[in-house]
Amino acid sequence: QPQPVESGGGVVRPGGSLRLSCAATGFNLEYYTIGWFRQAPGKEREGVSCIGGGRGGSTYEDPVKGRFTIARDNGRTTVALQMNSLKPEDTAVYYCAVESTGQGCGNLDIKDFDYWGQGTQVTVSS
16 A cells, blocks of 8 residues: 655745655555645645646646646656745645545545545745
8 A cells, every 4th residue: 555655844935935745665656646635724625736647647726726836756756746936825734645546636536535644744934
């Protein structure tokens, strides 16, 4: 079972950038659909971005379009989320999740993702 692990969170000023990474020990994530989600304090977990398995395409939710980029990295074994032009409202715990049944990104519904990481904190503050 691929157990994802996130890294790269931190504190950044508004307008700054961070790069998150998702890896799974012992698993090559290349052929899995990978989603990034986030949960801010007092709010429900929401989808951010997704990349389909293999040569599948990527999707972005409206709040991050044009600012975030999802891509396969490290010889396609991991998945990165490059976050630029960060805003205070991007502050949240960011989670990486694996969809293992081949359904693809779909509507980036939490229920479609099977394996979840523990999350990494992203704080955008001046």
